[in-house]
Amino acid sequence: MHKTLEKTLNTIDLTVPVGKFLTGLSKLMRNPYWNHRGLGPEARLQMLVFMYLDTVYPDIIAFHVPNGAKRSKWEQFIAKYTGVKKGVSDILIPHRRANTNGEIYCGLVIELKVGAPITPEQTQFLAKMMAQNWVVSVETTFEQAKQTIDNYLNK
Numbered sequence: 001m002h003k004t005l006e007k008t009l010n011t012i013d014l015t016v017p018v019g020k021f022l023t024g025l026s027k028l029m030r031n032p033y034w035n036h037r038g039l040g041p042e043a044r045l046q047m048l049v050f051m052y053l054d055t056v057y058p059d060i061i062a063f064h065v066p067n068g069a070k071r072s073k074w075e076q077f078i079a080k081y082t083g084v085k086k087g088v089s090d091i092l093i094p095h096r097r098a099n100t101n102g103e104i105y106c107g108l109v110i111e112l113k114v115g116a117p118i119t120p121e122q123t124q125f126l127a128k129m130m131a132q133n134w135v136v137s138v139e140t141t142f143e144q145a146k147q148t149i150d151n152y153l154n155k
């Protein structure tokens with residue numbers, strides 16, 4: 001069994017729609033692209049996190065802005081002038097929440113990092129989002145991301 005899948009299976013909360021999550025994981029793991037050498041560990045982690053979000057929190061808006069892709073010069077030109085910004089985090093969840101002191105947060109921003117340091121642009125983006133009352137987090141494992149999401153959305 002794939003190590004990522006084993007770790008994921010060990011962290012599933014049995015109060016969530018486990019069958020749907022496991023079915024999705026099984027389908028994902030059988031997809032031939034899952035083992036493609038171009039799909040790195042961070043992309044795999046992000047897929048697992050979004051599968052979790054879609055299964056456990058289907059009514060929550062969560063999305064990824066595809067900024068980190070390799071692009072041709074032509075695509076770089078288009079991206080630059082259509083608003084693509086360096087450093088935008090991997091997962092944005094625009095869902096307002098209040099903390100125990102009544103402070104309102106606009107949403108949750110998660111930067112996923114597997115095997116690479118956070119860049120200065122990513123640090124700047126997270127600082128700007130925090131200044132706008134977003135909860136920000138940098139996670140390296142599925143377990144960490146899941147706990148951060150659960151803690152934020154279950155407040």
